Amino acid sequence: MSELKKARRSRVTSFDVARAAGVSQPSVSRAFTPGASITEETRNRVLTAARELGYVPNVFASSLSKKSSGMIAVISGNLNNPFYSESLQVFVENFQRTGRQVLAFSVRDQTGSDEVIMQALRYPVDGIVMTSARVTSEMVKMSEGLGIPVVMFNRRVPGTNLATVQCDNASGGAALARRMHAAGARDFLVLRGDPLGSTTNDRVGGFRRALDEMGGATVTEVEGGSNYSGAYGAMMSRFGSPSPRWPDAIFAVNDIMAIGCADALRGNFGIRIPEDIMLAGFDGIREGQREPYRLTTVRQPIESMVSETLAILDHPGLRGPSLRLIPGDLIPGNTVRARGEA
């Protein structure tokens, strides 16, 4: 009785193909399943019929039957920060290569990040990667109940039992401190990012500890809003006064802030970098390595970090409260004088 219902304008289904190819519906399914037990001849008949009808398997329906959906949710910070867009690009490429996909979420500010996570949990994704957003223990419990693994990417949440993949921020900060100290800097200004994020604290922590060990350095900390304009504005308000106190060196906790910093100092105060003030960033984004900047910074090995993340998602055994600390690479750059110069 349902033969006539076919006239409906909906999507072509495996039943339609089965009828056209003169086989059963499961055979259609098998034809599209690599390694399924099906004759080459039947498969061809099915594929031909499918092509003619314009049939494509429906991932949603298939993921209802299967355990895996082949989708991952990536919750990023603002994509206007190149670190996030570069990371997302790598995630998308890696996933797409294996026929899986990325569901993209974004959080601008930290408020309402719980809501975004809830949104993500509505999808039976194979995993959630958080490059931003704070995670409450309530959300962690939720994700566990749903059986969706969560991996923190470049973020650490102290109270929780979440697998974490992170650049060694503390060591990176320490390396930059040593480098600037060796170049003669003693009076430091630190441009901090998100006050509640773990990365700022880790990087600044490592930075300060290294300076403490070497001794003789002073450090002043300033909030920089964690983006370009925040850093730019912080420089303007700090040095806009009649006779500001100029530091020897500035450590911005990420590259996009270092760039804002450099633009503000050079454009408005005629400061030369590194001659007048040294500058270091963190992340190693492309933009920071271009002609006008050539930042001294620590490069986060995004490719390795993404691989680690996907490995954790793919192997349930790795999902424990592990902390994968991947060392960053110090990029010498031109914004910190070499040891002994000047």
Next chain:
Amino acid sequence: MSELKKARRSRVTSFDVARAAGVSQPSVSRAFTPGASITEETRNRVLTAARELGYVPNVFASSLSKKSSGMIAVISGNLNNPFYSESLQVFVENFQRTGRQVLAFSVRDQTGSDEVIMQALRYPVDGIVMTSARVTSEMVKMSEGLGIPVVMFNRRVPGTNLATVQCDNASGGAALARRMHAAGARDFLVLRGDPLGSTTNDRVGGFRRALDEMGGATVTEVEGGSNYSGAYGAMMSRFGSPSPRWPDAIFAVNDIMAIGCADALRGNFGIRIPEDIMLAGFDGIREGQREPYRLTTVRQPIESMVSETLAILDHPGLRGPSLRLIPGDLIPGNTVRARGEA
């Protein structure tokens, strides 16, 4: 049946919640459906039970029953080009705001873009937005068969009947030509992007037509690879010879290329912009408006373009082969001299 076993089992379903709340399963569905006919009391009972069990409706299952999945696929070019990442950010924000989501795809080069589209078609998305990738007529037929609307964003495909949202590239190119001509430029170098993309041709076309109308100008075209390093390299190979011929002005078909251009000229040849050579870009990306560049360019109104795109996807009536041409804004910038200046 320990608690642990429960957590290890598959996802909590509406049946579990129904049992816990002492109602039928459809009532659970109603409780999560805004405007459904259900008592406030029942809804509360359900929501309470859901919270306790950690239940969240499964979007995939729901989209099997409903017509809409609440998902859109966005196929972008490389996200390391700020224009694409800025656009994606706007798409994600707009969609997320209404509880819908973006499935992110990426194409690096144009080869295999058909494959990426096929990937996207496997998902019962409510629409596909193409900001990159070429579309073959076969793919168009496919998407029509599946009932998935496709909107071209910042890309035009002459042969097909696809709704298109685009900045007025030709007018923008013309405006830049007039501006540089008025500033005294006569010998032009045009740095082209993807030779097969419509944007390059439209922009350069408008640029040349405007110059032709004014007369007395010469134009040389060069391929620039459509990204930073391509543009940078093009400058190096063109002007690296002993006595190169320097143009009066350069028009790079997009901002990221203009930036690569500026970095190469200033860093390697000591060229001053605009004193020695004028420079114009296209797109109006954030990066291009920062201190070291302040590009003279045409800003693509991404927000409006995204709104238009979503409107087309939301209203089937708008989906015809329409071309929505949205005017861009000329940003004066500092890389082209003002009229009359030396």
Next chain:
DNA sequence: TTGTATGCGTTATCAA
């Protein structure tokens, strides 16, 4: 290898 029957988690339909 192939077909039959059933399950996946939700919404839609129609009685009650």
Next chain:
DNA sequence: TTGATAACGCATACAA
């Protein structure tokens, strides 16, 4: 307003 039951499109046992 509620509940029973049938789709939705595919994959997986199991039988043939």
